[in-house]
Amino acid sequence: MKLPNGPQAPSFIQMFQFIVNPLSVLEKCAKRYGDIYTLNLKSPVVFISNPQALQHILTNDTKDFSVPSEGNKPFEPLMGKHSVIMASGNAHRRQRQLLMPSFHGDRIRCYGEVINRVTSQIMSQWEVGKQFSVRDGMQAITMRVIMQAVFGIYEGDRATELEKLLGSMLDAGGSSPLKAAFLIFPVLQKDLGAKSYWGNFLRERERVYQLLNDEIEERRASPDDSRTDVLSMLMAARDENGEAMTNVELSDELMTLLTAGHETTATALTWALYWIHKFPEVREKLLAELDNLNENTDFSTINKLPYLNAVCNETLRIYPVGILLFQRKVEKPVSLCGHDLEPGTLLYGSIYSVHQREDLYPEPKKFKPERFLERQFSPYEFIPFGGGARRCIGMALAQLEMKLILTKILKNLDLDLIDNGEIKPQRRGLVTGPNRPIQMLVKGKRAVNRSLETVG
Numbered sequence: 001m002k003l004p005n006g007p008q009a010p011s012f013i014q015m016f017q018f019i020v021n022p023l024s025v026l027e028k029c030a031k032r033y034g035d036i037y038t039l040n041l042k043s044p045v046v047f048i049s050n051p052q053a054l055q056h057i058l059t060n061d062t063k064d065f066s067v068p069s070e071g072n073k074p075f076e077p078l079m080g081k082h083s084v085i086m087a088s089g090n091a092h093r094r095q096r097q098l099l100m101p102s103f104h105g106d107r108i109r110c111y112g113e114v115i116n117r118v119t120s121q122i123m124s125q126w127e128v129g130k131q132f133s134v135r136d137g138m139q140a141i142t143m144r145v146i147m148q149a150v151f152g153i154y155e156g157d158r159a160t161e162l163e164k165l166l167g168s169m170l171d172a173g174g175s176s177p178l179k180a181a182f183l184i185f186p187v188l189q190k191d192l193g194a195k196s197y198w199g200n201f202l203r204e205r206e207r208v209y210q211l212l213n214d215e216i217e218e219r220r221a222s223p224d225d226s227r228t229d230v231l232s233m234l235m236a237a238r239d240e241n242g243e244a245m246t247n248v249e250l251s252d253e254l255m256t257l258l259t260a261g262h263e264t265t266a267t268a269l270t271w272a273l274y275w276i277h278k279f280p281e282v283r284e285k286l287l288a289e290l291d292n293l294n295e296n297t298d299f300s301t302i303n304k305l306p307y308l309n310a311v312c313n314e315t316l317r318i319y320p321v322g323i324l325l326f327q328r329k330v331e332k333p334v335s336l337c338g339h340d341l342e343p344g345t346l347l348y349g350s351i352y353s354v355h356q357r358e359d360l361y362p363e364p365k366k367f368k369p370e371r372f373l374e375r376q377f378s379p380y381e382f383i384p385f386g387g388g389a390r391r392c393i394g395m396a397l398a399q400l401e402m403k404l405i406l407t408k409i410l411k412n413l414d415l416d417l418i419d420n421g422e423i424k425p426q427r428r429g430l431v432t433g434p435n436r437p438i439q440m441l442v443k444g445k446r447a448v449n450r451s452l453e454t455v456g
């Protein structure tokens, strides 16, 4: 089968380069081969960054293409084999149907209160005149928000331990390019004792599953029909044979939401605060919009603020947290960008390369929120949350979180970057993030109108 051209280096070299510096590989290949090319990563995979071709794939996701789970294997150690991310075909559709209602508009709006409360709690730990780590702060907020969505009101020793272990596991699970290799190559996943890298990860994971199991057992012992959190909805669900989900199935789904749901949003927020403070004119324009909010401003109004929306979109465009769509497989012969692809061909939509297209985003390396005010981009030109059958389940929650958290922080605090130097993206496990820690100084509290308290 003739595949589109691509680099000719041996597979292990291509794989190594892709693990160490995926963005540079995507950039070089897009420059050299254009909208479609083949990389040999364990096996050949066709990369695509043409919006029309992506539209074709994402609108025919379950007809001409499938969403195979094999490509998602690196997620398995973190999320388990029963995760929605590991499911394909009908099982995948069913799992999504179970999860989606918890992340729809009405439910999401209920999380607004939680987001503001948690942001206030974390912000109160940042003292005037002192520095704080932006990532740690953002992770603490998004972790608590997702715990609340997943478990409902959730406090106490078990919640605290779970939060701590999840943070540590995600770090161990690949916060640097080389750590990511442990997730990508199963051969490295050897338990060499509690002090070894993978051994420690396994022990933490076992403890997390124990805690999740305890929570599930406790709820089975004293059911409460009034609860509307994700875990309660999953526990009440029955399959076509009337069977409920087992504890392991429930735990894998919870792990998926807890991990996919906080690290991603925390990274996006870390970038947003960096950009906003790197360019004073962006911050001023944003504050002009935010300071107009009055006491009665509700969450859905904040969600629709044009400049805030543009800043969040530009943050997700320039360095998207997820740089690729999940893998797709061609099921029926198809022609994409002038190439005939046969069934069995594996595809990756390249989110990063689409977002870096000069024809869509002139001067793509520049942070320019205005581009989102000047024109509308189609869902195949701007795709930070993917699309089609695997579109991000947490998209609406993540967008609301970004907007409410930024509003709260910017209205209340006068912050400054400790180091205004350039920060580049790099691989962080299976996603990407800033290549070095970002520290901020709390210069002071902003004297703003009372509306702040009600926005919070």
Ligand code: HEM
Pocket: 084, 085, 086, 096, 103, 256, 257, 260, 261, 262, 264, 265, 268, 320, 321, 322, 324, 325, 326, 327, 384, 385, 386, 387, 388, 389, 390, 391, 392, 393, 394, 395, 397, 398
């Ligand atoms: C800024 C934050 C986030 C970004 C950039 C992001 C991005 C993505 C992307 C690119 C995909 C793959 C879509 C595809 O292949 O078409 C995805 C899938 C997914 N996301 Fe997110 N995500 C974010 C936040 C969240 C949150 C808050 C949750 C949890 C509630 C979540 C849960 C998921 C799940 C479960 C999937 C897999 C869906 C499936 O396999 O059907 N994400 N996300």
